[in-house]
Amino acid sequence: MTHVITRACCNDAACVAVCPTSCIHPTPDEPDFLTAEMLYIDPQGCIDCGACVEVCPVSAIQPDHRLGPGLGAYLDLNRRWFQDRPYERRGFVDAVPEPSRTAQLVVAVVGTGPAAMYAVEQLLPRLDDRAEVHLYERLPVPWGLVRHGVAPDHQDTKAVSRGFERLVDDPRVRLHLNIEVGRDVTHEQLRQHHHAVVYGVGAPEARPLAIPGADLTGAVSGTALVGWYNGLPGHEDAVPSSAFAGRRAVVVGNGNVALDVARVLLTGDRNLGTSDIAEHAVEALGGSTLDEVVLLGRRGPEHAAFTTPELLALLACSDLDVVVHHSATRGTTSRHSSKLELLDTLPRDTEILARPGRRRIVLRFSAPPLEVVGSAEVEALRLATDPVDQIECTLLVSAVGYRGRAVPGLPFDDANGRIPHAGGRVLDGDSPLPGTYVVGWAKRGATGTIGTNKVCADETVTSLLEDAGAGLLPVPQRSPDDLTRAIPGRVDLDGWRRLDHREKDAGRQAGRPRVKAVRVDEMLALSRH
């Protein structure tokens, strides 16, 4: 017997910390950690104690014999990681907490997504009772991409927010929702009312698809589509109804977001009992005639951006066929890779023909997009293949990545779509902007999983506390209360609790995990008494 880590793994590494036999890898201090698709349990080392199960925020760990249908492959995935990777049973090593000498620190954290919340998680124990943390979120609802990015049918992954709920319960933490920097407050104001400001504002923009015709109706970014089906305010009309009137959608890009998009486009109106997909998306997808989504990779399968556990999960969807375009030959690479081996086992599109009523995803590689064809609406995508190929479609999704957005009053590296920094200290030219920090995607670009932010937050918070210790933080002249009191429309923790409860209650009536409010006015109404 052994325990096995499955798809939902968020690389948060809480499991690594409690494994008495040190058999969960890579650990955060191993070089593979930052690039690992997920974490793995060595079946040879596991003693089935279950400690990892209790601390996993996303319920990704199960004993092998309880793996559901189609999940057996994860056991193999876990086992394979340890081939040629010996490790030492190091036991537990804990730095002795050094008593920090700083006085009371009032910290503003902007954003409530994973990066921001991991920063809070780091700040609290390290500042102990000298911490006062104020969280500012531009929307009336918290948790950033956990609510608005993670696919609606991945409720296990969304459960990571339960840990965030616990953090905002802490008396040292105050939650201020519906406050946006640049709209309701300025960076300068935050600076005047706090010792330090930490920006965890993410990367809300889409990287543009720079080909002709990318502005036609029916061509949307993955970022917009994800916001649309997740009920991100302002995205209700992000996808025109004409896009669903055809047979095929094409997704440019083949990362995990592309997989999510493909799956949701084809099955989003099904299995609603385990999905909090927005109502308008259920309606649109219910009337959709799309039965094929083609995922395009610019380069060959060895560069496929999706992760193996996500592909395994997709293959376990019984109501979908997943095929590889016939242009990809089998066994072309001798490199040892679970992902490539898995792709080799998949049928080619010519081997399983599209069947009426059956929906399928086609993975196509070595197919860079050339131009979008159409007069007003998307009609086809032309590919830079030899010879040039053309795929008819009514929906074109460019899922080629996220990029950051400039925060008014802060420096911004427009070329890379990030806030410039050194060790999490925001840089103005070459020198750090006093008391200003950045964490997460806004800091390092849109890479890594939820748990990667933990390591990232550790770096930023360490810089902040170093500066505090060195007396480099300007002392605020006024309290955060003076700032927030004056802002109309502010939603506090109780307001969020009411909203959350009502959404879940509506979900209970409808047999769904929750029914989301999608407009800001709707959210505000639900947050009131």
Place this chain on the structure above:
Amino acid sequence: MCGLIASVENGRLVGLRADEDDPHSQGFCCVKGLSMTQVVNDPDRVTSPLKRVGGPGEFEPVSWEEAIDDIGRRLRDLRKRLGPDSLAVHEGNPPYFSFGAAMWGKMFTKAIGTPWFYGINSEDGASRVAAFKMLYGHCAHMPIPDLRRTDALLILGANPLVSKGSFVHDPHFREHMQEIVGRGGRVVVVDPRRTATAEMFEHVPIRAGTDVWFLLSLLHVIVDRGLYHRDFVDRWTTGFATWARELEQFSPQVTERITGIPAERVVDVAEYLATARSAVVYGRTGTCTQRFGTLTNALQDFVNILTGNVQREGGMVWAWSPVAIGPIAEAMKMATFDSVRTRVRGLPDTYGFLPSSALPEEILTPGKGRIRGIVMIGSNPVITGPAGHKLEEALEDLELFVSMDLYVNETNRYADYVLPTTTMYERADTPLHFSNRYVRPSLKSTPAVVEPRGESREEWEILDDIARAMGLGSAHAYGVQRFLARFGMGMGPMAMADLLIRTGPVGDLFGLRRKGWSLRKLNEKAPHGVVLHEYLPLAPLRKFIKTDDRRIPLAHPVLVAELERVKATEGDGGDPSYPLRMIGMREMTSHNSWMHNSARLMPAAREHAIRIHPSDAAPLGVRDGDRVVVTSAGGSVETKAVLTDEMNPGTIAMPHGWGHRGGWKRANAAGGATSNLLSTEVEQASGISVLNGIPVQVELAELSGPLTGSAAATDEPSTMEVAR
């Protein structure tokens, strides 16, 4: 006790790992032991004596001198003014990781001369101890299952894969169970929850709190089919005829509707146990903390006795011990049953401990012997005992409350003084007090690896100092010891340990036995410990039956009376307005209540929750992750629901020891509820609290204020009912 290797940097404990060279644990260890680094170095730990200066939890540091002087003076005054029986000592779980603390608590009590020695045995093994005492005439040396040689193991209400064993110690419990199956034997786990242990072996789901009926039906089959060991029964027991007659009415067909266990499964298990080459029944807290806990434990032994599996290979055996810890506990009257009763409700002591559930009334009820001062050693009965909210009120009524602890917890926040104690890494220690419970008997001793943090001191030293300040000489049980201690000739725990080892069966007898052991030799020649026997040597059974007639009295009047109580019970005895039954459960990352402040064990995402079967949740409209209110006749608590088919329908499980609001921030922030607030009943026979099979109802929580999962007792303070 698993061997660990400590890493020390600059005098501070920074790491722990399993000791591969330990011949006993052989590189095994669990997450709790390894996480002790975070307890040792915890910023929230108490590191100087604290004196209460305001409301609950408001303390200021004071010097040891000031604390001990004031405590000694006030205890002496109470003892003089109201008598020694105005004082009580209460001991919790952490001191049992210290040989000195385990020994000195009782000795201190004797030195004061009070009969009031309280403990948490009433939430743990009191009924187990009571049954042993009734059947065998003693309880200082309790038999254990001979795991390494048995062919059939029936486990009830125990989850050794997670708990790592209790009342029997072996780091390789899991392997021993797997080897039973490997030998062609069976391991059967009767439990209302498909625990990790049940999952690995054969699981027989049972309705919570009905183990007594299951065991009666098991015995029915064994007797009815003539499968019992006549010679053994004739030679060693009395009262069999009474039981043979009584058991007739408990056929598996009859008990099936109470236990939910199909009759054919009972027959199968009974036949296997009775015909296996060797067999043994092992039950733990799940069966102890029940309405019929004492009888349930006795009936487990009945299976061992009737099948002749007592003190034979693979049966229930009195473990060979390298030190005479049992006889000494017996001689010092440390391991008694019903030698003292509580003043108000007449609840007995078990293994010398009075039940903590009696404390509120013993503090608040006027009269001679009313408790006015308490010395508490590493305990938190407000959370770990039943009806903690009543204890909170009572504690504020005390004239003096002194606590020794690692933390300011939910109980000692009401103390006048909290005195800082050491962890096992800050003192030399040896777990001799468990030495007669090992499947593979061993000796092990460890030096201190770091200096005590801050001003912390060992419990026995503190007790000695307090006794001296009270004018008693030292915290020794006997006057002569205290007299000697006045002249600096008192004996510390390690000197006592050395004496025990040297005079034991493998001791060096002070040079008379050349190959024998002493503490010094153990430290020098066997720093990783030594295993003394791979398999338990078995002394003759007659040495362990100490009843007056040297027979096992199956028809002990208490057991017969308990059977009458079972017979008079309608169904399982639960109030029909509470349709579900609640049990406790072990979590791998909880050590009772006192390791909840470790960041490893308590990450932000870890939550307190009941486990409930989807078929029970559906009609209540409860979904996975919902907040729910669990209500019993005693009160209600709010927590989260996790839906899982590991529960037997009709039963919910709630982990205990949560709902903190002491001086430990992470534990406080973890929220959760105190499950023991729902307990309403105490078994009179042993004083054990009924914590399993509690009749409850579950409903969705309303949105009211911040949903932080705080435990709230119902408005009407409930009265603790004593089942008679």
